[in-house]
Amino acid sequence: MLGLGIAAQASGSLLVSTPVYLIPLLHLQRGVPLAQAGALASAPTIGMVLTLVVWGALADRYGERWVIAGGQALTATFALAAMAVHGFVPLALLLGLGGASAASTSAASGRVVVGWFPRWRRGLAMGLRQISQPLGVAVAALVVPPLASRFGVGGPLLVAGIVLGVLAVGCAFGIRNPPRPASAGGAADGARGLSRPNPYRQDAFLARIHLVSAFLVLPQFTLSTFGLVWLVAGLGWNQTAAGLVIGISQLIGALGRIGVGTLSDRAGGRVRVLRWVAVSGVAVMGLLALTGFLHWSAAGAAMLVIATTVSVADNGLAFTSVAEAAGPAWSGKALGIQNTGQFVAASAVGPGVGALIAAVGYPLAFALVALAPLVSIPFVPAHDAVAPGGLLS
Numbered sequence: 001m002l003g004l005g006i007a008a009q010a011s012g013s014l015l016v017s018t019p020v021y022l023i024p025l026l027h028l029q030r031g032v033p034l035a036q037a038g039a040l041a042s043a044p045t046i047g048m049v050l051t052l053v054v055w056g057a058l059a060d061r062y063g064e065r066w067v068i069a070g071g072q073a074l075t076a077t078f079a080l081a082a083m084a085v086h087g088f089v090p091l092a093l094l095l096g097l098g099g100a101s102a103a104s105t106s107a108a109s110g111r112v113v114v115g116w117f118p119r120w121r122r123g124l125a126m127g128l129r130q131i132s133q134p135l136g137v138a139v140a141a142l143v144v145p146p147l148a149s150r151f152g153v154g155g156p157l158l159v160a161g162i163v164l165g166v167l168a169v170g171c172a173f174g175i176r177n178p179p180r181p182a183s184a185g186g187a188a189d190g191a192r193g194l195s196r197p198n199p200y201r202q203d204a205f206l207a208r209i210h211l212v213s214a215f216l217v218l219p220q221f222t223l224s225t226f227g228l229v230w231l232v233a234g235l236g237w238n239q240t241a242a243g244l245v246i247g248i249s250q251l252i253g254a255l256g257r258i259g260v261g262t263l264s265d266r267a268g269g270r271v272r273v274l275r276w277v278a279v280s281g282v283a284v285m286g287l288l289a290l291t292g293f294l295h296w297s298a299a300g301a302a303m304l305v306i307a308t309t310v311s312v313a314d315n316g317l318a319f320t321s322v323a324e325a326a327g328p329a330w331s332g333k334a335l336g337i338q339n340t341g342q343f344v345a346a347s348a349v350g351p352g353v354g355a356l357i358a359a360v361g362y363p364l365a366f367a368l369v370a371l372a373p374l375v376s377i378p379f380v381p382a383h384d385a386v387a388p389g390g391l392l393s
Contacts, residue, residue, distance in 0.1 A: 005109035012102030013136025016044040021144035038350030043092040044099025056107035056336025063177035064108040071104020072168035079161035083154040114323040127261020131254035132314035138250030215376035218310040221349040249308035263352025281373030292363030325385040
């Protein structure tokens with residue numbers, strides 16, 4: 001089930017990342033303004049923002065299995081439909097609907113991990129689950145540019161649609177909803193009672209994690225959206241070599257998520273490691289900006305790999321913290337809110353950072369993005385919070 005969850009979210013990430021790696025085709029070959037191409041890249045993310053909490057509530061109410069499988073099937077449908085349209089607006093609309101459907105896996109697959117793994121193994125398990133996003137981005141970086149160059153926009157969308165359809169069937173047969181603790185009345189939480197009080201009214205822990213994650217996602221999406229085009233347009237790399245660098249950076253980032261998750265298990269806490277990641281994010285974005293100012297090609301590519309690895313390391317830590325603090329009756333909605341905050345921030349990266357790059361250039365833009373993890377540090381909670389009772393304690 002962990003493997004299916006990883007593959008399912010990776011396939012959704014492949015679709016969400018596809019327009020990002022169409023930017024070289026649209027901007028460098030067809031002359032589409034960078035801000036407009038970035039807006040298209042943000043369309044799936046905007047769709048995810050609108051539906052994450054809804055999918056989470058459905059997972060709380062009806063379970064994870066059909067939320068994941070049904071969302072995969074819808075995403076495949078919209079990906080294949082996008083192949084047949086022409087024009088910026090219809091393509092953006094269908095990509096947005098695809099992102100809205102792909103949000104199902106983001107909200108529900110984390111619940112599968114939290115429900116089936118004990119707390120002392122959950123950091124590793126969630127780290128493994130969190131490799132799905134960089135894995136999907138890595139596949140997109142490797143396959144979208146050559147497919148788009150040869151077959152146009154429709155080629156990558158066809159591949160994504162087929163993969164999503166296959167995994168929808170696999171998840172329908174292979175995923176089982178985890179057991180849920182019984183409420184005082186004997187019914188399983190989430191099936192009927194949802195008896196636990198609203199965790200957002202108890203303290204500010206969840207709100208602080210959401211805020212920190214929204215800040216920390218800005219470097220991640222800046223690098224995943226503009227890293228490839230920076231290598232090509234800013235440092236003179238060819239698209240194939242640049243795509244390979246991005247793919248390697250995402251794969252190393254995936255391994256980094258596993259390592260950070262394991263570290264949090266051994267350290268006995270999530271937020272302490274989360275603070276280390278935030279501090280490291282400031283340093284690596286600053287060094288990346290420096291290599292850009294100095295126009296160091298090889299060093300810039302190496303620093304891009306390092307910065308990408310650090311920028312994705314916080315996701316599993318924050319995700320696990322949210323699920324543990326919210327408890328089984330609230331984790332779907334809380335994870336939906338967590339992802340919503342991240343994707344609201346991420347949606348601004350395409351047009352916002354694209355316009356910033358156009359105004360001040362890549363190096364200074366990277367330096368300004370380094371302010372986001374710096375601002376996040378004071379908001380990291382001092383201690384973990386774990387919901388009492390049930391599978392989460």
